[in-house]
Amino acid sequence: MGKSSKDKRDAYYRLAKEEGWRARSAYKLLQLDEEFNLFEGVTRVVDLCAAPGSWSQVLSRVLIKGEKFGRAGWQDKQKNMRDYVLGGGEKKEMEEGKEEVDVEGEGEKKVDSTPKLTPREGIRIVAIDLQPMSPLEGVTTMRADITHPSTIPLMLKALDPDTYSPSSPLNSSPVDLVISDGAPDVTGLHDLDIYVQSQLLWAALNLALCVLKPGGKFVAKIFRGKDVDLLFAQLKIVFERVRVAKPRSSRASSIEAFVVCEGFCPPEGFMASLERPLGAGTVLPEPVREESTSSDAKKPEKKVTSRVREDGAIEIDLGDETDDEDDVEEGGRRWIAPFLACGDLSAYDSDATYHLPKDRVSLDPVQPPTAPPYKRALEMRKLAGGAYGKTKGRAEKAAS
Ligand SMILES: C[S@@+](CC[C@H](N)C(=O)[O-])C[C@H]1O[C@@H](n2cnc3c(N)ncnc32)[C@H](O)[C@@H]1O
Structure with a gap:
């Protein structure tokens, strides 16, 4: 490819x-x-x-x-912009050591909105x-x-x-x-x-x-x-x-x-x-589960909690986090993770093919492998004169 x-x-x-x-x-x-x-x-x-x-x-x-990436990075940028736009932003930016830059000397001042590194x-x-x-x-x-x-x-x-x-x-x-x-x-x-x-x-x-x-x-x-x-x-x-x-x-x-x-x-x-490493055959002490005394004992009711996150979204938790019983199959032997x-739904789909702009230049990888396992195979192939020696054979035939 x-x-x-x-x-x-x-x-x-x-x-x-x-x-x-x-x-x-x-x-x-x-x-x-x-x-x-x-x-x-x-x-x-x-x-x-x-x-x-x-x-x-x-x-x-x-x-x-x-540096911050993804949602955290975006939130940081938004916060900087909000602080700047809503009263005193300019003053605050200056206090935090951010400079106002004169864009191309045209007298139009713009605040450097690069997020602060922590x-x-x-x-x-x-x-x-x-x-x-x-x-x-x-x-x-x-x-x-x-x-x-x-x-x-x-x-x-x-x-x-x-x-x-x-x-x-x-x-x-x-x-x-x-x-x-x-x-x-x-x-x-x-x-x-x-x-x-x-x-x-x-x-x-x-x-x-x-x-x-x-x-x-x-x-x-x-x-x-x-x-x-x-x-x-x-x-x-x-x-x-x-x-x-x-x-x-x-x-x-x-x-x-x-x-x-x-x-x-x-x-x-x-x-x-x-x-004595842990492995598929290792028997570990099992966490103790309390046996229910009556067969028709009711399951404890789930605790539904909600909290308002910093970004304003409301997060609803439908069950106690420590209550893993729901994830245990009948008989209590198999725990299902x-x-x-x-990843954001608006992020790229890794299985999709995307159109590229016509004038786009294809970049080289940032860091080619330093010693890939196939390096020796490539060297051997080269010594043999190309793809499994076929090129060499053809070249010799053409010369004769
Ligand atoms: C998918 S790559 C890892 C990519 C890496 N996380 C990154 O972000 O660049 C898998 C790596 O596992 C390494 N690897 C495989 N078996 C290993 C072992 N027994 N000890 C150390 N590294 C091993 C390979 O050399 C290979 O570089």
């Missing part, structure tokens, strides 16, 4: 190049954040399977530079991938395998180079958020791809269990295969809230989705360990 054709068929691929993101995946994280407010109160993050680095770019721009203090971001990654401002990048136990101490050292002690590597729980967009090289054999993906997910989860702070968050890519319920049930034991989300930038035709787990709360006595589609 040519660049232009891909630009048409994949609006997020095109948008990523226009907006300076290394990969279209950036929009998945931004849309997840928009729905779940992932970065609230977060200062220490580990980005697993991070290359080429668009998720790390999001982290760097939101946490280190203090960088956070003490940010630590570590990004890990098998592939090398080009450097990013404020992000420590590591080339390592997330399935290997030796990666944890390396990662902890990268997070706290001055205070890390190898004698008690797991004594600290220094991370607020672990994100993982890990994906194997897809073979096209569905079951195999789902299996390998699930192994990556377990590796990411085990790593997260070793380093998350109580109350921490874990977000990871999943393929919704047939045994995905088991995963949700296990996640529910170590996190207060587990939801599955499909951002609008993730193609509807793909089985990809993301688990968003909040409120890390390991059961009493649970010790995370990479030597709530599924949410996220």
Whole structure:
């Protein structure tokens, strides 16, 4: 597929190049954040399977530079404009250090409406991938395998180079958020791809269990295969809230989705360990459920609450958040994770093809892969004289 054709068929691929993101995946994280407010109160993050680095770019721009995207960015802009237009705005802008600029010297004064940046203090971001990654401002990048136990101490050292002690590597729980967009090289054999993906997910989860702070968050890519319920049930034991989300930038035709787990709360006595990692066969202590004494005991009534959000919208919650009983199938054995589609409905549809303006120039990717797995294959093909040596053969024939 040519660049232009891909630009048409994949609006997020095109948008990523226009907006300076290394990969279209950036929009998945931004849309997840928009729905779940992932970065609230977060200062220490580990980005697993991070290359080429668009998720790390999001982290760097939101946490280190203090930029706002999506609804938050739009609200900020609106607020600036409102403050300016409604009395005293001009004075206030000047007080905040914003300058009035003379547009092209024509005497027409305009306020610079770029939103104020709110960088956070003490940010630590570590990004890990098998592939090398080009450097990013404020992000420590590591080339390592997330399935290997030796990666944890390396990662902890990268997070706290001055205070890390190898004698008690797991004594600290220094991370607020672990994100993982890990994906194997897809073979096209569905079951195999789902299996390998699930192994990556377990590796990411085990790593997260070793380093998350109580109350921490874990977000990871999943393929919704047939045994995905088991995963949700296990996640529910170590996190207060587990939801599955499909951002609008993730193609509807793909089985990809993301688990968003909040409120890390390991059961009493649970010790995370990479030597005895959590996996499909692990039996974890189950949360105690109170047995109902009478068979016709009535279900507690749902608490319907409403609140007015900052942006004026009224949010109605149809049930107590801690009341997960509704999501448990009869018999109480199977817990069903709530599924949410996220991303603004007015945002691009990742499955649609869009017309491009005639005079449009197709851009190159922001960050071409530094050492893609196919590089060696291309080199070998070149040595053999072109596409599987066919070109060489033809060229020799033509010369003779
Ligand atoms: C879809 S890409 C991630 C894209 C990234 N989130 C971004 O925004 O640029 C999946 C990545 O998983 C990495 N990966 C796969 N298996 C891995 C492993 N065992 N350890 C570390 N990284 C792995 C691949 O090298 C690949 O770069």
